[in-house]
Amino acid sequence: MRYTLILLLALCVAPLARAGIVDAPAANLEISLMTYGPGDIYWERFGHDALEVRDTVSGESIAFNYGVFDFDQKGFLLNFARGIMAYRMDAETTQSDIDFYAGEGRYVRRQRLALDDAQKEHLRRFLLWNIRPENAGYRYDYYIDNCTTRVRDVLDDALGGALSAQWMGKPGGMTFREQTARLMSNQPWLMLGMDLGLGPFADQPMTAWKEAFLPMTLEEGVRHVRIDGHPLVTEDTLLVPAKLTPPPDRAPDLRWPLLGAGIVLALPLALPALTRRAGARAVFVATGTVFAVFAGIAGLFMLGLWTLTLHRSAWGNFNLLAFSPFALLIVPGIWRLRHAGRPVSRLASRVTALSLAACIIALLLHLWPDFPQRNLPWLLFALPCWAALTWSFCRRHD
Known part of the structure; x- marks a missing residue:
């Protein structure tokens, strides 16, 4: 259906002439921003949107969007x-889009925009050009x-x-990282993985223009735009209410949960420095x-x-200071300690000490006001673990 409609719109103008949106007078057109709220599946969490072109005479209405892969x-x-x-780019009848998103429990909002005839004509011509197969990708x-x-x-x-x-000089509310964590918070493990993998780019200072990468933010932004003293949005209608639980307003604070997890994980890592018991060493080997392996694979990733x-x-992720591929080199050294009396591997000791030092350096970098990455939660998780491992290798009971 989608590709058929694309071809009809882009290549078969004549058969659609009677439908309206292709050649109707600009005065008969209405242009609206359509916003579809977040869904439950991870690729739906950021929401979606489209530009609707409606011919008020024929009633024909097409929603153009840029989200097809x-x-x-x-x-x-x-x-x-x-x-x-x-x-x-893709196009679909507005009603079919509404029915689809309503069926998923996502809200649908239409914001009719106050465009003059020249602006409507400009936008229509561009959309019809853009949807041609050679221009759509x-x-x-x-x-x-x-x-x-x-x-x-x-x-x-x-x-x-x-x-x-109006928006480039206006500060944004949240960074890319914060918006991502907020929207993905219903799937904690995926949220944590994405947060670990994001580098300094995700923490750059934001403007309202950049933050309008989200459909819901764009929806809220145009609601407050005024042009020549008049509001851009002339009619704001919630067509379908949300049935799903909305995302939280703020991103979760990961510092204390990850610090707590790091401390809990560090306790068994300190056991060889505290006791000779075989059971304690087995717990140390398993936890270590x-x-x-987690630190090494995360570093490789x-x-x-x-x-x-x-x-x-x-790119340029400072979490590599805390989770390095070199962490995999200490696994044999950890297994050497499963029995009392075996000496600690020099390689494992040195890699562990260097990893602790790198983690401390990364933590100190956060004292610099212009440090580009907000990765403190992951440093708070890694630091107790590297400290406990270093202590165990230095104060082993053999």
Whole structure:
């Protein structure tokens, strides 16, 4: 249905002439921002939006959006992992979109915009040009070039730059990291994994313009825009109320939960320095192996995102100071301590001490006001573990 409609809109103008939106007088058109609230599945948590073009005479109404991707395209998974995400513009009847999102329990809101005839004509021409197969594709980026930033930019262009003029100098409310954690908080493990993998890019100072990468933020932003003293939104209608629990207003504070988890994990890591009991050593080996493997794999993952992919939001991640691929080198040294009397591996001792030092350095960097990454929660998690491991290797009872 979607691709059929694209072809009809883009290539078969004549058959659609009677439908209205292609060649109706601009005075007969209404332009609205359609916002669809967050869903339950992780890729739905950021919401979605579209630009609706409605012919008030024929009643024909089409919603244009920029959120289509194809799992079946050649090399999709590999390209996705590398950060090469091919998305497309799409079009659907407004009612079919409303029915779809209502069926998922997501809210649907229409904001009719006060565009003059020249602005409507400009926007319509651009959308019809953009949806042609040769123009519809684009390289998706989670934060700076997504389905909402495209809608924002189309509106800004039609309005002669009025949105960017008002929003670029206005501070944003939350960073990319905070918005991501807030929206993903219903799936804690996924939220934690994303937070660990985000680098300094996610903590950059925000403007209202950048923060409009989210559909709900764009929806709220246009509600307060005034052009030449008149509100941009002339009619704001909730078409379908949400049936799902909305995301929290603020991102969760991860500092104390991760510090608590680090302390709990550090207790068995200190056992070889406290007792000779075989059972305690077995607990140490199991816990130490889990932590070292986690730290090493996390380090490899972050290093791979930085060096092998185009996921710029993961580049230069300072969490590598706390979770290094070198952590895997201490696993044999941990297993040497499962029996009393065995000497500690020098390699394991040195890697552990260096990891503790790197973690302390990373923690001290947070004293610098302009430090670019807000990764304190993960440092609070790692520091007790590296401290306990270092203590055990230095004060073993053999």
